[in-house]
Amino acid sequence: MNLTIDIGNSAAKFVLFDGDKPVCIKSNSKNSGIPLNELLQSYTIDHAIGSCVSEYGLHLQRSIRRLNCPFFWVTPETKLPIKITYRTPQTLGSDRVAAIIGAQYQNPGRDILVIDLGTCITYDVITADSQFVGGNISPGVSMRFRAMHDRTSHLPLADLQNKMKLPSFGTTTTEALQCGVLEGIKGEIIRSIDNMKRAYPDTLVYLTGGDAGKFADLAKAYSLLCDEYLVARGLNRILQYNESI
Numbered sequence: 001m002n003l004t005i006d007i008g009n010s011a012a013k014f015v016l017f018d019g020d021k022p023v024c025i026k027s028n029s030k031n032s033g034i035p036l037n038e039l040l041q042s043y044t045i046d047h048a049i050g051s052c053v054s055e056y057g058l059h060l061q062r063s064i065r066r067l068n069c070p071f072f073w074v075t076p077e078t079k080l081p082i083k084i085t086y087r088t089p090q091t092l093g094s095d096r097v098a099a100i101i102g103a104q105y106q107n108p109g110r111d112i113l114v115i116d117l118g119t120c121i122t123y124d125v126i127t128a129d130s131q132f133v134g135g136n137i138s139p140g141v142s143m144r145f146r147a148m149h150d151r152t153s154h155l156p157l158a159d160l161q162n163k164m165k166l167p168s169f170g171t172t173t174t175e176a177l178q179c180g181v182l183e184g185i186k187g188e189i190i191r192s193i194d195n196m197k198r199a200y201p202d203t204l205v206y207l208t209g210g211d212a213g214k215f216a217d218l219a220k221a222y223s224l225l226c227d228e229y230l231v232a233r234g235l236n237r238i239l240q241y242n243e244s245i
Contacts, residue, residue, distance in 0.1 A: 011028060207224050
């Protein structure tokens, strides 16, 4: 079995794969324990791979050594089953690479836009001929709320919950913040999809990331594909590819 470790800015996700199928998923915040002991007691792990976009990965090094199996982090030097045409590959987040590979592996020969709603929102594009051509980055849900609270004197710190029902216009300041962030991100997503489809009319669009559930109505309205395991699937594919060459 393959273990994928995806360490983001806010949390880490551990997904165990039997072939292409995820069979065990564990996640934790930076302040909670690392679930490797539980995984090691229940499963035999043959290979492992990690993606890390924060300093949190340094705290995992001792635990990872207990895996007693081949392990590597995805870096700009890692061999990939796609071509990267990004002009600054050294600054390209390994989670962005993994997500686009996870989408491409499930849909070969398609133009794909992956929208990952995490601490930041990333919009990444892979073409039908397996070229990662680039993308955009904007502030995520919590970052927008935090910025408005921290950079003003009186605005409260608001948040959004999955499937929250909000009016078109807020009738309280908290609602105004919630509606503003929600509708702003929806508009950003719709504009990004429109731009992508002008360049690549037959585009598939994926939503993934921790905040994707907050936009379920948008996904339904625009027939977007939702996959919470997209980064993990991509990491697993990168691992399989490196084992095969």
